[in-house]
Amino acid sequence: MPTTWITVCDTCKRDDWQPGAALQTDGERLAALVEARAEGETVSVRRVSCLMGCSHGCNVAIQASGKLCYTLGRFEPTPDSADGIVSYAVLHAASETGQVPYRTWPQTVKGHFVTRHPPLPDETPG
Template sequence: MTTKPRLHICTTCTASSADAATDPRHGKVLFDKMVETCADQDLPFDIKPAQCLTNCKSGCSVALSGSGRWGYVYGNLDPETIITDLCDLAARYANTTDGIVAWRERPESLRRNVIARIPALD
């Protein structure tokens, strides 16, 4: 059984531009908006909540991962404006064999938001 690549969204994140934590947290707002927006779409990736990506100074944060693919952590995302671009990036990621989406093929709003790139396990 092959699993789809995953978009993990940190649900405990507070946006780096915020003065204080909110209830619900900015990351939870981002997760809920992504799930709602993508509910009726046949996505090539799964959306999963993550309790913490330990990227608190650069919240909101997400991670992309998949079997045999490079993994990525993105930060400083605005839950109000990033939904369409994040869905586009995750789809592009899912449609690669190695997880590498060329810099120029990434939505412009996400090009400079890479926090880390993690080698594939297999």
């Protein structure tokens, strides 16, 4: 099975973020929480600078080769958010297609889905 990646935007700032008041962006805080929660799980975590979803910050992408991929946003940088993100990614990793039945979604990710992307084709056009 391909690795499911949680890609966390570490430059995300929520609307209430105050420059100078916080040493880290909201995205950096969420990334650290997700990294800690994902230790020992069947998923990997990486940080990127900007997923271009500023109006939806904090943003993450759940991705794996050959599977449906998802962008989720509007998270607060809290342990509950990190738990839901990682729990959903573990379900994504266990799914053959990346599709996870709604009834099994963690409550903390419901309402946070922004986009769904089909898997890329295996072949290049002729």
